Amino acid sequence: MLQSKLFTKTRKEAPKDEVSRNAELLIRAGYIHKEMAGVYDFLPLGLKVLNKINQIIREEMDAIGGEEVSLSILQLPDRFEKTGRWSDEKVDNWFKTKLKNDSELGLGLTHEEPLVEILKDHINSYRDLPCYIYQIGPKFRNELRAKSGIMRGREFSMKDMYSFTTSKEETDAFFESCTEAYKKVFARLGIGDRTYKTLASGGIFTTDYSVEFQTLAETGEDTIYIAPDKSIAYNKEILDKATTEFNLKVDEMTTVRSIEVGNIYKLGKIYTEPLGLRYKTETGEERPVDMGCYGLGPSRIMGTIAEIYNDDRGLIWPLSIAPFKVHLVEVTRGEDTQVKAEAEKLYSYLEEAGVEVLWDDRTIGAGEKFADADLIGIPYRVVVSERTIAAGKYELKVRSSGEVTSVSERELLVLPGILKEK
């Protein structure tokens, strides 16, 4: 893409009311726009990043048998009344609205109830199970305050998967397979090393643990306790229970700040029972379906990565989710047609090889272009100038390390992660 055609511009200052590092950088670099606290728009660069995160998640959910759907945002009260989640005393962060006939609706904050209702049309027998259904789309939570940028939104995107099985054992098995899928997602997103499977309370309905996935970040809202062997972590609410049960000592654990980027729960029959989602066993007996739910927050993950991977000059995207792989910067003096032609040649070469390139073809100074490139944070910056033409090689700067080298066209194509996966 030609940068001169990108409508967004970078800016030196974020809005004064923006207190989070992730949103400050993402706004300054033109990825997002702030509508109000906790509500952001995704501009072209931001939507590219978000779509890449979504696609990685989608591939891993499909790989474990997920079927994708898109459920409505407007929600009927009746099914939430049956599970005790409609009244504002029980769930205090609904956004509610009204039809013309004055009947109340909610804006989807979670989708267990409507999906269970849908499945009543499709599940009859043990032969119809298991099924694993997910969507990626907007969720709404009416938070009193929202000051963490896109890490905690009033309107945010979520991948919510729900498993439906014949038994707790089957749910347990899928719980493990989803845990493994999540690990693959985090590895592909570039946060595998710093994201911990974290045991948390299973909620009031079960003695089982639930699992959170917590990514280390100094500005995180959560605190977790990492086991000495680093294999697992525990959250604060179950720390006492965990130390007793697993014979751990708190002072041998590492205490860190973190951000919850995903969570998985065993739900058992707490929604299927009151809503009447049952299946017939082989012997014709009717039983409630067993259920689990598996959340990931794509916009929160984007915010977390922006929050973690940056320096005082700007963002530093992992290759897998960067909006472009190469930021091609032409450095011309006025109407320098030779440099322009060389930049165009390289642009075509890379695009034809399947490399995503943002070509800074603007007629502004080199200093401004380099500052923008650092702020936008594309992994590989390649400069074309009179000097590089004279040298017969391009100048490559790796955004994450700052390392500068001279490379040929062909050497660019073998850089790690520069080509699309598969």
Add this chain to the structure above:
Amino acid sequence: MLQSKLFTKTRKEAPKDEVSRNAELLIRAGYIHKEMAGVYDFLPLGLKVLNKINQIIREEMDAIGGEEVSLSILQLPDRFEKTGRWSDEKVDNWFKTKLKNDSELGLGLTHEEPLVEILKDHINSYRDLPCYIYQIGPKFRNELRAKSGIMRGREFSMKDMYSFTTSKEETDAFFESCTEAYKKVFARLGIGDRTYKTLASGGIFTTDYSVEFQTLAETGEDTIYIAPDKSIAYNKEILDKATTEFNLKVDEMTTVRSIEVGNIYKLGKIYTEPLGLRYKTETGEERPVDMGCYGLGPSRIMGTIAEIYNDDRGLIWPLSIAPFKVHLVEVTRGEDTQVKAEAEKLYSYLEEAGVEVLWDDRTIGAGEKFADADLIGIPYRVVVSERTIAAGKYELKVRSSGEVTSVSERELLVLPGILKEK
């Protein structure tokens, strides 16, 4: 995909309260679920169709310079107050909600105002124009009644593009280029022949016409008048004006029922002026930006196509948006391992060639499978049975024509539209 893994089941009857043909068929075939009047969920098959429609639209919008964004659903009142579109007396179909501090928000029904606000951060000079920005996402309209299935929703999907230029002339030029892009979209969607560019009133702010794209359908809510040479149509509201201006006689025109699937408007400065989106000309003069808007309804288009292309046995999808290209039906008698093996061989062959296949591997009767295949409406049905194995060829049935022939593996691959575009 294996049909045994698809969680949706077909059904003989649609819900009793469903009065529209499109939703009746789409629900019976398992594409969608009805939450309430005008609000539907997209199940795996339905989401596949919707995504294909979205992708065709996206490609054609990108081809004319569109930049994709995703704007928030929650909307602040202030900008709509400035353009006179907040109060319920002016715009009577808002869904409204409230933050915890009791301040009102709206659910996005259109996005001129928030996008103009965003652009105030990015547009300063004539050099920053033109730009063409679009999104594909949910819109909300609080309709008193909604009984046209997914052809008219309270929650529905929309592609809304907005052009920002320095002058009316530039807007006019993009208006034409978008008209051509829309024609390509309709042709690719399989409704090109029956979709008319239709002149309509430009609204109270302009003497220009606006353009609607109207698709012929007996159950359509609109009436249009097609000119004798079939090149253009006129809607009812401007019929008198059009006959005078273009010297046409109403009784020489063809009067038909139709569905509005898209519309484009020249907005001039009606939003940019009150909201203060200005640019500097070459001579440093400040002027309001000129604007146009260009809508298409992906979910409405899906409903329209379902409404038009069906017979008494079910849906008949155009190849470009069918959820799968081939419905592979194995007809076995009990544990017929030879037929299963042959079906598996063909499935792998087609998948490897890039053909999207739904393989009916279920252990149910042939009659039930054929009825489901007709209802689901995938363009090519291919049967594998003892008889086809004996004949050394597969049985092919074209859903749209009903034509049945015998074909080899290789002959399947050259069927029109069976391979993915490009």
